[in-house]
Amino acid sequence: MITKIKFGEPVNTGAVVLEVSVSQKIDFGNVVSTWPFRWDFQLSEEDKVFGLGESMRGINKRGFKYTSWCSDEPHQDESKPSLYGAHNFIIVFGKQTFGMFFETPSRIDFDIGFTKADLFSVETQDIGVNLYTITAEKDGQTPLLSIVQQFRTIIGQSYIPPFWAFGFQQSRWGYKNQQDISEVVQNYKKMNFPIDSVCMDIDYMEEYEDFTVDKEKFPDLSQFAAELKKDGIRLIPIIDAGVKVKEGYSVYDEGIKNEYFCKKEDGKTPYAAGVWPGRSHFADFFRPEVRKWFGLKYKVLTDCGIEGFWNDMNEPAMFYSDESLSQAHEKMKNTDVTNLDIISFFQFSALGESTKNSMEDYKRFYHSVPADPKNPESDRKIYRHDKVHNMFGGLMTQAAAEGLDEIAPEKRMLLYSRASTIGAHRYGGIWTGDVNSWWAHLEQHIKVLPGLNMCGFLYTGSDIGGFGYDTSRDLLLRWTEFSVFTPLMRNHSSAGTRLQEYYRYENPEDFKSVLDLRYALIPYLYSEYVKCAVKNQMMFKPLGFEYPSDKMAMETEDQLFLGNEIMLAPVYKQNATGRYVYLPENMTKVIWQNSTFKQERMKKGIHYVQMPLNSVVFFVRDKKMIPLCKPASSTNEIKYDDFEFVGDGKEYLLYRDDGFTKDIQLEKGCVVVKK
Ligand code: MIG
Numbered sequence: 001m002i003t004k005i006k007f008g009e010p011v012n013t014g015a016v017v018l019e020v021s022v023s024q025k026i027d028f029g030n031v032v033s034t035w036p037f038r039w040d041f042q043l044s045e046e047d048k049v050f051g052l053g054e055s056m057r058g059i060n061k062r063g064f065k066y067t068s069w070c071s072d073e074p075h076q077d078e079s080k081p082s083l084y085g086a087h088n089f090i091i092v093f094g095k096q097t098f099g100m101f102f103e104t105p106s107r108i109d110f111d112i113g114f115t116k117a118d119l120f121s122v123e124t125q126d127i128g129v130n131l132y133t134i135t136a137e138k139d140g141q142t143p144l145l146s147i148v149q150q151f152r153t154i155i156g157q158s159y160i161p162p163f164w165a166f167g168f169q170q171s172r173w174g175y176k177n178q179q180d181i182s183e184v185v186q187n188y189k190k191m192n193f194p195i196d197s198v199c200m201d202i203d204y205m206e207e208y209e210d211f212t213v214d215k216e217k218f219p220d221l222s223q224f225a226a227e228l229k230k231d232g233i234r235l236i237p238i239i240d241a242g243v244k245v246k247e248g249y250s251v252y253d254e255g256i257k258n259e260y261f262c263k264k265e266d267g268k269t270p271y272a273a274g275v276w277p278g279r280s281h282f283a284d285f286f287r288p289e290v291r292k293w294f295g296l297k298y299k300v301l302t303d304c305g306i307e308g309f310w311n312d313m314n315e316p317a318m319f320y321s322d323e324s325l326s327q328a329h330e331k332m333k334n335t336d337v338t339n340l341d342i343i344s345f346f347q348f349s350a351l352g353e354s355t356k357n358s359m360e361d362y363k364r365f366y367h368s369v370p371a372d373p374k375n376p377e378s379d380r381k382i383y384r385h386d387k388v389h390n391m392f393g394g395l396m397t398q399a400a401a402e403g404l405d406e407i408a409p410e411k412r413m414l415l416y417s418r419a420s421t422i423g424a425h426r427y428g429g430i431w432t433g434d435v436n437s438w439w440a441h442l443e444q445h446i447k448v449l450p451g452l453n454m455c456g457f458l459y460t461g462s463d464i465g466g467f468g469y470d471t472s473r474d475l476l477l478r479w480t481e482f483s484v485f486t487p488l489m490r491n492h493s494s495a496g497t498r499l500q501e502y503y504r505y506e507n508p509e510d511f512k513s514v515l516d517l518r519y520a521l522i523p524y525l526y527s528e529y530v531k532c533a534v535k536n537q538m539m540f541k542p543l544g545f546e547y548p549s550d551k552m553a554m555e556t557e558d559q560l561f562l563g564n565e566i567m568l569a570p571v572y573k574q575n576a577t578g579r580y581v582y583l584p585e586n587m588t589k590v591i592w593q594n595s596t597f598k599q600e601r602m603k604k605g606i607h608y609v610q611m612p613l614n615s616v617v618f619f620v621r622d623k624k625m626i627p628l629c630k631p632a633s634s635t636n637e638i639k640y641d642d643f644e645f646v647g648d649g650k651e652y653l654l655y656r657d658d659g660f661t662k663d664i665q666l667e668k669g670c671v672v673v674k675k
Pocket residue numbers: 172173201202238312313418433434467492493494
């Protein structure tokens with residue numbers, strides 16, 4: 001059951017798409033203050049708290065404090081309260097079990113037993129909150145899964161990418177031109193590595209101007225894209241949130257002429273902040289007409305044969321504003337450099353960074369927000385950016401999705417974004433931003449997936465090998481071994497770090513074997529993905545979500561169920577050649593090595609399982625089986641008529657379609673495959 005109560009003057013964020021009955025009282029915890037809003041809940045000793053989507057730390061969020069505030073956060077460590085997404089959905093599981101969604105686009109703080117071990121409190125100072133409370137139904141699922149499914153139902157079906165989006169993507173911030181990309185593709189092809197796409201980072205543009213292509217670097221993008229496509233390779237260009245301030249640049253000129261950019265307090269001057277192109281303006285994505293304008297700009301690239309995009313810097317990230325830069329500069333000039341005491345020195349040295357993503361800047365521009373996001377004719381209200389900050393990135397994704405829908409109504413396009421909020425899950429996927437080449441970030445990736453799925457984000461993955469810093473071969477390999485299971489499988493790294501393409505490393509056949517597994521799994525992964533999206537279910541589930549009364553399952557945070565059939569127990573520690581695995585039921589262990597597999601039955605319980613560096617070990621659940629197709633060089637080449645089956649089950653319900661259709665019906669696409 002779901003009920004809703006309103007506090008303050010909430011903004012309709014568009015997250016919820018179904019009517020929910022309005023209630024007069026809160027069944028769980030207490031609203032200590034209606035405005036500013038604060039809700040307190042007394043935690044019992046055994047209570048666990050799940051959710052919060054993209055956030056640091058464990059699957060059980062208890063013991064720390066988190067803030068929903070979309071942040072450009074390249075330093076993801078466990079002290080960080082906020083990452084790129086703002087996902088305000090939690091489930092308390094224990095003495096009382098319920099879900100809560102705090103619908104607000106502004107900053108909101110979750111103190112989950114941090115200040116006081118048994119107190120969970122949620123606070124927000126800005127505008128209002130719609131509070132949704134969800135309790136489990138007797139629907140044959142565990143309470144946790146029932147609550148998630150109900151929540152996912154009211155927020156609407158998750159984005160479904162095209163089939164090719166399940167192929168391997170190679171990326172690097174640093175591919176400068178056509179030659180660089182061709183070389184990467186050729187190297188992969190030469191070694192018979194499967195690959196489906198290559199991402200184009202900011203260097204493809206002219207002076208980082210969105211919807212332009214630098215002709216010197218890519219003399220004929222259409223032709224280049226067409227040639228690659230013959231080899232089964234697609235290009236995925238990046239689009240940044242900021243629009244360069246430059247007369248004569250058509251996107252800028254149109255935005256100015258039609259007043260599409262966010263304005264300052266005076267309601268006239270477009271707000272400027274520095275991002276990659278230098279001083280930039282920001283489209284007011286809250287306005288449907290602006291979304292339409294920006295979204296249709298993607299046509300510049302789809303006309304060249306492009307079918308996929310990634311949207312970056314849309315928290316929005318801002319390196320400086322006119323104001324913050326001059327303030328910092330002023331302070332620097334006024335610093336007495338003849339004799340700096342230590343306090344002044346620290347203040348001085350912080351000045352350079354002080355302009356970055358600063359709260360003062362987020363208070364310097366405004367949006368025109370329609371009362372009803374579904375009705376462009378509805379009344380508009382002006383909000384200062386910080387009040388509605390968490391919607392910005394998601395609305396950019398929505399702009400792109402709506403535009404692409406209009407540009408190519410007949411087919412699904414690939415789209416993923418860095419910033420997001422609940423609601424944006426209907427329009428695209430997300431990647432987990434700038435993670436580092438650290439084992440801790442591989443572990444973090446395992447833990448973040450269930451939270452993302454609870455909030456509707458199914459098409460996700462992290463930069464394989466890590467984005468920042470130099471990766472090591474074993475980290476890259478282990479990370480890939482885990483990422484063969486995530487819908488988005490992309491090797492991406494930052495300029496200035498060790499090159500990360502697989503063919504550069506010793507014994508490349510080890511990487512090839514893992515990629516072969518990915519392609520063998522794609523029919524299964526795609527099938528589970530679509531079923532989970534349509535049925536509003538999680539694709540990655542903590543063990544405890546299926547085994548709520550099994551204490552050990554409940555506390556296992558480094559294993560996950562994938563879909564209905566698989567259990568993952570990845571290696572995420574350096575030099576480990578095996579690990580302890582907890583099997584909450586009898587299972588089949590599958591060992592993938594040298595592009596082929598062996599299987600072995602295992603009994604419920606704890607086992608130490610060997611997992612050599614060049615192997616992928618996963619488990620098929622009791623009385624289940626999955627199909628593996630023959631490894632293929634790209635998703636185009638995947639054949640559905642030559643499966644091998646693993647697991648002790650007898651059949652599997654396989655969903656398939658043409659990979660592009662928007663008319664997805666499980667009844668039409670599902671067939672039972674049998675051993
Ligand atoms: O300020 O476009 O997260 O994936 O390679 C850095 C360059 C901007 C951040 C993204 C990253 C991308 C990078 N971008």
